[in-house]
Amino acid sequence: MSELKKIKDEFLLKLKEKLSLLEINQIKTDLFGKNGLISSQFKKIGTLDETERKKFASDLNVIKDELQNLINLKISEIEKAKINQKLEQEKIDITLPERPFVRGKIHPVSQTIDQISSIFSEIGFSVEEGPDVENEHNNFTALNTPDNHPARDMHDTFYLDQNKETLLRTHTSPVQIRTMSKDKPPFKIIAPGRTYRSDSDQTHSPMFHQVEGLHIDKDINMGHLKGCLSYFIKEFFEVKKIKMRFRPSHFPFTEPSAEVDIGYEIKDGKIIIGEGNRWLEILGCGMVHPNVLKNVKVDPTKFQGYAFGIGIDRLAMLKYGINDLRAFFDCDYRWLNHFGFDPLDVPTNYRGLSR
Ligand code: PHE
Numbered sequence: 001m002s003e004l005k006k007i008k009d010e011f012l013l014k015l016k017e018k019l020s021l022l023e024i025n026q027i028k029t030d031l032f033g034k035n036g037l038i039s040s041q042f043k044k045i046g047t048l049d050e051t052e053r054k055k056f057a058s059d060l061n062v063i064k065d066e067l068q069n070l071i072n073l074k075i076s077e078i079e080k081a082k083i084n085q086k087l088e089q090e091k092i093d094i095t096l097p098e099r100p101f102v103r104g105k106i107h108p109v110s111q112t113i114d115q116i117s118s119i120f121s122e123i124g125f126s127v128e129e130g131p132d133v134e135n136e137h138n139n140f141t142a143l144n145t146p147d148n149h150p151a152r153d154m155h156d157t158f159y160l161d162q163n164k165e166t167l168l169r170t171h172t173s174p175v176q177i178r179t180m181s182k183d184k185p186p187f188k189i190i191a192p193g194r195t196y197r198s199d200s201d202q203t204h205s206p207m208f209h210q211v212e213g214l215h216i217d218k219d220i221n222m223g224h225l226k227g228c229l230s231y232f233i234k235e236f237f238e239v240k241k242i243k244m245r246f247r248p249s250h251f252p253f254t255e256p257s258a259e260v261d262i263g264y265e266i267k268d269g270k271i272i273i274g275e276g277n278r279w280l281e282i283l284g285c286g287m288v289h290p291n292v293l294k295n296v297k298v299d300p301t302k303f304q305g306y307a308f309g310i311g312i313d314r315l316a317m318l319k320y321g322i323n324d325l326r327a328f329f330d331c332d333y334r335w336l337n338h339f340g341f342d343p344l345d346v347p348t349n350y351r352g353l354s355r
Helices: 003-016 021-032 037-047 050-090 108-123 173-183 223-237 290-295 311-321 324-329 331-339
Strands: 131-134 167-168 187-196 207-217 244-251 253-266 272-273 278-288 304-311
Touching: 003 021, 003 037, 021 037, 037 050, 037 223, 037 304, 108 187, 108 207, 108 223, 108 278, 131 173, 173 187, 173 290, 207 223, 207 278, 207 311, 223 244, 223 278, 223 304, 223 311, 244 278, 272 290, 278 290, 278 311, 304 311, 311 324
Parallel strands: none
Antiparallel strands: 131 167, 187 207, 207 304, 244 253, 253 272, 253 278, 278 304
16 A cells, blocks of 8 residues: 555544544644655655656645545634534523513603693693793793892792703793793693702602693683682592682782692692692682783783793602602602503503503
């Protein structure tokens, strides 16, 4: 047997075995390395005579290709097996049950805003919005509250500049101004949103929520205001009767003005709405002052109407028996989980407001 055939047979046999990458690389060096078996055979070519040389060289090349191909095949097989093994380990079993995931809850204040919007939309109010950062004109001056007016202290205002020109709105009433300035009467809108005053205790928070109401038309009077509010309160608390009182009050932008309280009692540390002999102030209201109408270029001899501003957080406290306002804004997940609402439980008039 020729030497070439011996090498070939020996290595074909070796390459049939199960080999590691390291072992194959060793074989590769043994054959094709600087002093490898095949490499040394190539060096021999020059020593042979012409007749032998041609055949030997051609045989050697055939064997070299055969062994090299076999080695490459082996290497790619090993690499493929490695990838498959990795894929196998990283496989995700999509038939496994999902991890029990915790569903988010809707904050009671958000739910209350949706309920309020739904109730007022039923009697023809549309929803307007205004920015939290207001200018002094919309928040005070245009609302008949000039620079030196004592009512400017009533609202402990967060001013945003030295000149007291920009501020965090102290009520939603500036949306009255924004709405009336950009359109022509009649107006019938509500405007829910965040409001800010420098105040903090069990029933006051520096950031709180109000909903403004405004109805301006030709013959709107105090009777309409009372009718609208008592309709709203009953719908909101889902009762036929509610204890409610109108107290004469004063706001620079309404004349006459009133504040509305609703009756409640505390049982086992929880607020119960209905009878009882305690009162909680929930809103301010009145007939829009002629000066306000003039400021937005509405003729007060032709148009008049009412406005109100309801404290949303307090309504939510009463409805859901929450007795500390501050809990609303603590971001305590357990609290939210208890008092929050199902995201799919959207209040609508036809489906009802509550669960
Ligand atoms: N803006 C008043 C407040 O925040 C409430 C109010 C609104 C009163 C509209 C009258 C009319 O106290």
